[in-house]
Amino acid sequence: MTKKVKISELTNMLQDLDIEALEGVEIEGDIEIDIGGLGGFDPNLAHALGHETAQLSVHLANISRLLGYPVEQAFASASMSMAGQQPQMQPQDKQQIPFGSGRLSELLSAKLEVEPAQEWTHTIQEVTLGATSSDGGSRKSTVTIGGEKALPYYFDAPMPNRNYVTMDVFDMPIGMAKAVKVNYEDVMGDPGEWAKKVVNEFNADMVTVHLVSTDPMIKDTSPREASKVVEDVLQAVDVPLVIGGSGNPQKDPEVLEKAAEVAEGERVLLASASLNLDYERIAKAAINYGHAVLSWTQLEINAQKELNRKLMKQCNVPRESIVMDPTTAALGYGLDYAYTNMERIRLAGLMGDEELTFPMSSGTTNAWGARESWMKSSPMKDDSDWGPREYRGPIWEIVTGLSLALAGNDLFMMMHPTSVQVLKEITQTLYGSVDKETVDISNWVEIEMEVQ
Amino acid sequence: MKVNSPLEVYKYLPGDNCGVCGVDTCMAFASKLLDRSGQLNDCTPLLEDENKDKLEKLEHLLAPEIREVEIGIGDKSVVIGGDDVLYRHKLTFFNKTALAYDVWDTLDEDNLVERVKYIEDFKKFYVGEFLSPDMIAIRSSSNDPKKFADTVEKVMENTELPLILCSFDPVVLRAGVEKAHKRNPLLYAATMSNWQEVADIALEYDLAVTLFSPNDLDNLKSLATSFNKMGGEKLVLDPGTYPTGKELNTTFNNILKIRRAGIGGDKDIAYPIMAVPLTSWLVHKDTVTASYWETVLASVFTIKYGDVMILHSTEPYAMMAELHLGDTIYTDPRKPVTVDPGVYEVGSPTPESPLIITTNFALTYYTVESDLSSNSINSYLAAVDTDGIGVEAAVAGGQLTASKIKEVLELADFSLNEKTSHNTIILPGLAARLQGDVEDMLDANVLIGSADSGRLPGWMDKNWPPEKE
Numbered sequence: 001m002t003k004k005v006k007i008s009e010l011t012n013m014l015q016d017l018d019i020e021a022l023e024g025v026e027i028e029g030d031i032e033i034d035i036g037g038l039g040g041f042d043p044n045l046a047h048a049l050g051h052e053t054a055q056l057s058v059h060l061a062n063i064s065r066l067l068g069y070p071v072e073q074a075f076a077s078a079s080m081s082m083a084g085q086q087p088q089m090q091p092q093d094k095q096q097i098p099f100g101s102g103r104l105s106e107l108l109s110a111k112l113e114v115e116p117a118q119e120w121t122h123t124i125q126e127v128t129l130g131a132t133s134s135d136g137g138s139r140k141s142t143v144t145i146g147g148e149k150a151l152p153y154y155f156d157a158p159m160p161n162r163n164y165v166t167m168d169v170f171d172m173p174i175g176m177a178k179a180v181k182v183n184y185e186d187v188m189g190d191p192g193e194w195a196k197k198v199v200n201e202f203n204a205d206m207v208t209v210h211l212v213s214t215d216p217m218i219k220d221t222s223p224r225e226a227s228k229v230v231e232d233v234l235q236a237v238d239v240p241l242v243i244g245g246s247g248n249p250q251k252d253p254e255v256l257e258k259a260a261e262v263a264e265g266e267r268v269l270l271a272s273a274s275l276n277l278d279y280e281r282i283a284k285a286a287i288n289y290g291h292a293v294l295s296w297t298q299l300e301i302n303a304q305k306e307l308n309r310k311l312m313k314q315c316n317v318p319r320e321s322i323v324m325d326p327t328t329a330a331l332g333y334g335l336d337y338a339y340t341n342m343e344r345i346r347l348a349g350l351m352g353d354e355e356l357t358f359p360m361s362s363g364t365t366n367a368w369g370a371r372e373s374w375m376k377s378s379p380m381k382d383d384s385d386w387g388p389r390e391y392r393g394p395i396w397e398i399v400t401g402l403s404l405a406l407a408g409n410d411l412f413m414m415m416h417p418t419s420v421q422v423l424k425e426i427t428q429t430l431y432g433s434v435d436k437e438t439v440d441i442s443n444w445v446e447i448e449m450e451v452q
Numbered sequence: 453m454k455v456n457s458p459l460e461v462y463k464y465l466p467g468d469n470c471g472v473c474g475v476d477t478c479m480a481f482a483s484k485l486l487d488r489s490g491q492l493n494d495c496t497p498l499l500e501d502e503n504k505d506k507l508e509k510l511e512h513l514l515a516p517e518i519r520e521v522e523i524g525i526g527d528k529s530v531v532i533g534g535d536d537v538l539y540r541h542k543l544t545f546f547n548k549t550a551l552a553y554d555v556w557d558t559l560d561e562d563n564l565v566e567r568v569k570y571i572e573d574f575k576k577f578y579v580g581e582f583l584s585p586d587m588i589a590i591r592s593s594s595n596d597p598k599k600f601a602d603t604v605e606k607v608m609e610n611t612e613l614p615l616i617l618c619s620f621d622p623v624v625l626r627a628g629v630e631k632a633h634k635r636n637p638l639l640y641a642a643t644m645s646n647w648q649e650v651a652d653i654a655l656e657y658d659l660a661v662t663l664f665s666p667n668d669l670d671n672l673k674s675l676a677t678s679f680n681k682m683g684g685e686k687l688v689l690d691p692g693t694y695p696t697g698k699e700l701n702t703t704f705n706n707i708l709k710i711r712r713a714g715i716g717g718d719k720d721i722a723y724p725i726m727a728v729p730l731t732s733w734l735v736h737k738d739t740v741t742a743s744y745w746e747t748v749l750a751s752v753f754t755i756k757y758g759d760v761m762i763l764h765s766t767e768p769y770a771m772m773a774e775l776h777l778g779d780t781i782y783t784d785p786r787k788p789v790t791v792d793p794g795v796y797e798v799g800s801p802t803p804e805s806p807l808i809i810t811t812n813f814a815l816t817y818y819t820v821e822s823d824l825s826s827n828s829i830n831s832y833l834a835a836v837d838t839d840g841i842g843v844e845a846a847v848a849g850g851q852l853t854a855s856k857i858k859e860v861l862e863l864a865d866f867s868l869n870e871k872t873s874h875n876t877i878i879l880p881g882l883a884a885r886l887q888g889d890v891e892d893m894l895d896a897n898v899l900i901g902s903a904d905s906g907r908l909p910g911w912m913d914k915n916w917p918p919e920k921e
Contacts, residue, residue: 028673046608104682107647111675112721114709118667247848276849298845327845331773332578334815335841336780337789339755340541347539369844371906372772379906380826387768395744399751399773406755426748426888429700436697439734441666445618445640446593447733449556449764451563 025027060231104449106419114154120350124148125358126161127292129206129269130240136290140238143205145323145410146359151346152408153430163427164403165412165420166206167180167198168243168365171221171229172213177374180415191229192236199237202417203424208242208271209233214255215246223258230259233302234266241275242294242413249277260285269361272296275307293317294361296325299334301348302372305355312355323411328362330370331400339407360404361411366421367400368393368415393418394418402426454513455792458482461513464506485514487543487786488536489523517715518722518759520547520687521660523587523638524614524739528587532688532759533724538715541785548782550760551750551774552587552616554730557594557603558669564603567766568610575824579818581814583775585613589640589762590628592619597627604628607633616640616662616762622649632658638760640664640726641690642679651682659686662726666692667699669706676812677720690726695735695749709723727753730764733835743770750774755781791817793837795864799830803873806831806916807866808901808908809857810847810880811838820905827909832871836860844882854889861894877916880905 053307078412100398106264126147133379143164175181183202187194191209198204211226230243243259245252247320256270270286272294273279286293297303304326311317326345329338342360349357367373373393378386386392397419401412414420428434455461461482473494484490492514493499498507520534534546553571555564558898568588572798575582587602590607592600600619606632607615616636617628625639641664642650661684664673672691691706696750707725714722729749736742743765746777750761750770752779790812798821810820812835824831836856838846846852857877861868868875875896879886881903890898899918902911 006847042910056540103648103651103680105648107644108678108681110670110677110720112669112673112709112713112718114713149843153701153704154708165580169686219744238690249848274849298453298841298849326519329842331780332776333819334778334813336783336785339780340539343539344541371904372776375904375906378577379823379909382575382582383577384574385768386772391767392767392772392776395747395769395773398744398748399777402748402751403755404753429696430704430752432701434697436699436735437698437732438697439695440730441692441731441734442729443620444731444734445591445620446595447591447730448558449554450705451559451567 028029046251060160062132081102094183117150117154118157121147122350122352122354122357124346124349125321125322127323127359128265129242129292131265131290132301134257135267137267138234138238139240139266141240142267143240143411148346148350148408150350152405153432159431161410162431162433163410163412163424164205165203165414166208167204167420168210168413168415169194169198169233170210170212171226171238172219174212176415177368177393179374179390180368183417193372195237198417202420204239204420206236206240206242206411208244208413210244210246211255211259212246214251215248216251217248218246219393226255227258227262231262233380234263240268241266243269244271249274253278253281256282257285260289260291263291264289267291269294272325273311275303278313279307279310280363283317285309286317286321287315292321293322294325295358299327299328299329301326301339301344301356304345305353308358322358323361324356325363328364328366328400328404330367330373331396332372333370333405335400338352339403342404342407342409357408359407360378361413362401362404362409364397364401364404364412364419365415367397370396372396394422397421399425405430416425420438453486455486457682458486461485461510464510464513465495468497468505470497472496476809480767484525485510488546500770516546517686517717518711518724519687519848521638521688521724523550523616523636523660523760525634525636526612527643528612529636530614530760535711535715535757540711540781544784544786545782547759548586549754549758549777549778550586550614551867552589552760552762553585553766554589554591554762554764555603555607556591556659557596557599559603561606562792564606565610565832568607570609570766572613574766574768574771576775577822578776579777579815580822581660583779585775586640586770587614587616587760589616589618592621592624595619595621595624597624600624601627601631604631608632614638616760618762620664622644622646622653625650626653628659629653629659629679630844633659636660638662638688640762642675644675645679645889647675651684653680654679654684654686655682658890660688661686662688662690664690667694667702667706669709672710673721680720689721689723690728693728693731693749693753695729695731695745704752707753709758724759726762728757728762729753730762739765739767743767746770747773751777754778767871787840788814790814790837790840791835793860793863795832795861795866797822797831798824798833799828801830801832803871804917805872805876805913806878807834807868807876808832808878809836809883810835810905811841811843811852813838813840813842813846814819816842820908823905823908829909829912832866834860834864834866843880847883847885852883854886854893857886857890858859858893868894874918 036260124146128142128144130139130142144161147160169191173192173239187197195207213221215224245255269292273282274296293309326341329335345356401423454870455549465478467478475481516534516536518533518535520531520849528552531547532550542749555567571585575584617637618640618718619625639661641662663675694700694703729746732746733742746765747770765829791811791814817835838851841851877896878899878901887898
């Protein structure tokens with residue numbers, strides 16, 4: 001279910017959906033175009049792409065306020081005035097309520113003592129992706145994940161590195177859910193421009209290049225041809241890369257070998273080594289050209305141990321070059337397994353299982369496979385109205401990713417710009433790096449609301 | 453729970469292996485008590501007078517670390533708390549996070565009634581059941597006792613859902629309680645400044661009460677200890693939900709500390725926890741932004757130990773995600789991941805009915821099954837043994853292959869020529885690449901179904917019955 005496998009299938013699936021999606025286009029009333037808070041998004045482009053796109057832009061702008069655009073100042077005053085109304089409970093005439101013999105006149109004083117967890121004795125391996133010129137690469141900056149000594153955001157031990165997001169770029173136009181597609185229509189077919197867009201406009205920390213077209217059932221692009229796309233993207237952006245194949249287990253090893261060769265020294269993450277393909281070739285390519293390997297298994301902690309062991313012992317991949325992808329299942333489609341699998345892996349690592357002390361990556365994009373993300377309305381007639389899918393898709397991707405962040409996932413492979421922004425905001429807030437004015441919650445009960 | 457071996461439980465059981473509880477031996481029953489799949493009153497001999505001491509002892513030993521609190525009455529009442537572990541794989545989490553959506557007493561009557569109805573009626577189908585909101589929180593935004601009492605009364609006329617009555621003013625709170633106490637509502641909230649008056653109300657009416665101590669866990673524990681001393685056992689703890697910034701990290705860790713202490717045996721703080729994602733609306737006024745952030749907060753505290761939550765957004769995208777995540781986290785991880793491989797009948801299939809292939813991953817199977825049955829598609833549904841892996845991943849990983857499909861048909865003694873008139877197999881859209889292999893191996897016609905089984909009804913309209921060769 002990780003993306004390298006799913007993409008080739010996804011293409012067909014989503015092309016099918018897209019036709020349906022276009023049939024379902026609805027323009028709902030007059031749209032007020034307000035995309036002032038949208039960073040690099042070009043309003044003219046929004047117009048050019050048409051009404052429906054403009055509507056999405058408004059949605060995007062709305063969410064962008066989360067990132068602290070000045071829109072918020074209007075609201076600050078509201079919370080300030082709430083502060084002024086903090087209820088000072090007057091000591092009331094206590095005689096009027098003569099209840100209970102056990103009534104206390106003074107509060108019993110207590111202290112809550114909570115010890116840091118004792119059982120977390122080990123540190124998760126730190127893995128650095130990308131290499132700058134001083135290390136033989138051409139990236140402007142690198143990304144380091146892992147290094148945890150506790151579950152994420154826990155007081156027990158500070159988390160050394162924040163979560164990072166790598167956004168998907170494909171080497172050919174592919175079908176995708178409409179809510180995602182509107183963001184990429186102008187760059188589809190040009191991976192370099194696509195990569196620039198996710199980095200410059202959507203704040204991606206990294207870029208994942210999917211060499212989908214190499215699948216013999218799609219275009220059967222040769223490894224040499226495909227590696228040119230990798231070169232293009234390396235030229236176009238200066239963030240670290242993830243390079244994925246098509247998911248074809250016969251073809252991927254040679255595709256990734258060639259890609260590893262042209263990206264020599266850039267310390268990319270090769271996605272992926274798995275038990276159902278020739279992982280040794282991928283491991284060797286990583287070692288020879290200085291890259292890291294994504295160790296991908298399917299929701300099975302013991303398989304993850306086995307593959308990691310083989311990568312380390314049989315293939316001699318250094319510990320600082322292994323990242324795990326234990327598989328992401330979407331909210332409502334097995335997230336309970338994915339969540340618990342990751343949580344168990346992380347806890348086992350912290351407690352000293354050396355075969356599991358690696359940072360983790362999630363194919364959060366899988367959330368777009370959930371029907372709640374893309375279907376126009378519920379297939380179940382007794383369901384309540386699902387509302388506009390433009391809002392459902394991003395929240396599905398966010399909640400899927402956030403859940404796994406809490407299970408210990410470090411790196412997120414994602415697709416929708418809004419999802420990326422909100423996921424970054426919440427994970428960095430929990431991480432403790434987001435400064436905001438303190439909100440007075442002492443009288444939240446009396447907040448005045450508009451009727452929705 | 454104070455015990456971790458069946459032997460420690462066994463010694464208080466009758467020991468005569470009478471079987472009344474449904475399992476053969478008292479030792480087996482002890483194991484069930486320990487993993488909380490059995491209940492003490494399944495053992496009727498234990499309920500007899502002569503065993504009173506043993507029963508009490510067992511009740512004490514087996515009580516969950518976090519107290520359970522019931523709110524509401526009748527079928528729709530909810531129980532919160534009751535957890536014994538910090539991680540769901542260690543056992544399971546009990547009593548799904550109760551989601552309360554708010555109404556307030558400055559809403560005009562029409563809007564109030566409409567909102568209550570909407571909350572009560574909202575439902576989202578999910579593998580054989582509907583997910584729906586659990587409670588309604590009534591806030592006094594007017595701070596006027598009369599208004600609050602009238603609103604409470606109006607809400608009660610329109611819903612049976614359990615209620616949370618919210619005001620920091622004891623006079624207002626009491627006015628609401630006088631109307632609603634028979635519904636066993638949860639009170640919100642006792643604070644450092646009103647605790648005596650609120651305790652009086654809670655004790656007088658024997659109601660559960662929330663203790664609110666924003667970002668001060670010592671005060672929260674002091675309140676809990678004091679209420680307990682006064683005879684209040686039904687407590688819910690709210691350490692304050694700060695919606696943004698560094699304070700949100702503090703809130704996260706406050707809740708974590710309360711639960712860790714409670715599971716660790718600190719009885720004075722071992723109560724259900726409340727989170728209030730609604731505070732998102734203190735910083736965001738735009739509906740989409742506030743709803744998104746509220747959903748994000750609700751997600752964090754569904755996963756990390758919130759037992760009851762107060763929410764505002766009734767946007768479907770928010771409610772659907774919140775309801776699904778509660779279900780996700782509270783699903784018992786011990787339940788099987790798979791269904792038995794085989795060919796199942798959906799409805800009343802005839803030789804003209806389709807044979808549809810899916811995997812034995814329980815979620816996939818039940819999703820397809822409900823899509824077929826709810827649309828009255830009589831069919832044969834084959835659950836291929838993919839080791840509990842879904843279609844897409846199983847095709848990629850080699851667990852769903854032509855020979856695996858052949859295997860399941862043989863296992864079920866399902867002969868295409870005998871059972872069907874069409875000799876046709878429908879593969880999942882995501883398994884399209886198996887088409888040629890399956891045709892060769894089974895000598896059957898193969899059609900590629902929709903990528904999502906929710907689209908099968910439309911697909912059937914276009915593609916079924918298959919054209920004769």
